[in-house]
Amino acid sequence: MNRWLLAGWRAVDVVYRNCRRFDFADYQGDNLFRVIVKPYNGPDVRVGEKWLRKGDRVGELHLYNYRLLNIVSVMTSEVQMGLVALREVRKSLPLLADFLKRSPQGRAIEALVGITILHRGAASLGFSVFDLEDSWYKRVKTFYMRLMLRICHPIGYRRYAEKGEHPSPKRVVMMRDTFFRKYGQKPAGVTN
Template sequence: MTGALLSVWRWIDKFYYRLTRLQYVDESGQNLFRVVVKPYRGETLITRDGVRLEKGDLYAKLHLHNFRIAQLLTERSKADGHGGIVEELLVLRQIRRSFPALARYLEGHPQGPEIHVLLGTTFLHRGAGRLGFDVQTLPGRLRPLLKSFFLKWILVCCHPQGWGRVSEHRHHLVPKRVFISKEQFNQQHMRGRDHG
């Protein structure tokens, strides 16, 4: 991604940040998560450890910091020119490094005691099960199509190979819902290190 495109994406990201009321997990600029705590509006979800998320319950909606991911991928592409699995591993490693700060953020949140589930929608769901997350197909017909279009557009904007990347992996780019109870998330990731 060129410097000009990154500048445009930075502006879009700031607008999106304000529109969605996202909160930064920390101010370091390195964490790949932003969060909004909100009432749940979907059908009942049950995590693998039996925690129920029902309509009206507060939950932590997870958003990946796509502008930061774009920066990471652009820096790596300029540095060594590698792509594909190397880039995926880079992003996944940074996601795992972001977990401890995310756990601490939710523990310290004013509504922390009322938050029992973390939930997000992503293409990056392969391997989520090993991290304790449940993975589920998005409900309905229109919603998955809209989510897929939106996430593919983000991927085009933030990936150095743009449309080429989307075309090459279009059959694998199916967004899914990932979720985990806050208790299980804390047990697995609270004591981890931010960098390591």
């Protein structure tokens, strides 16, 4: 990736994070996620044996795109990029669990929810994946996320186009108890 593009992305990211007011953001560390704690505004969904309903407190996940791009920008292999991205996500989830345990906002949430075009590996991480309802919101998100994919990962975008596929964002959800069972056993950095 062009280093000028990466520098531009960083400048845009500073404006974005100041507008969004994240409840959790690890700008000095290694976490790829940022979180806004807010009422859930999507349709009611059944996740395992539980329901996530409109108005429930959720941690809205936002991927720290600049950090991820900075990590994978020096790689040339698509497979290597995917493996490194997955490793970084797996490394970030226990750090996120630590925030949820320690902060009053984090303790109030019932689920983690995100909208992503990078949903293929989400189920293996423990997330349930749902289609977005057809709306202006879905159309805007689809346009924005496809544009990001085209800019950040042109080879991956071309691969979709060659197969006649059109990547579409989906809602990923993991209930609090499932999240802590998978990622919250010990604070981040504890090895024994």
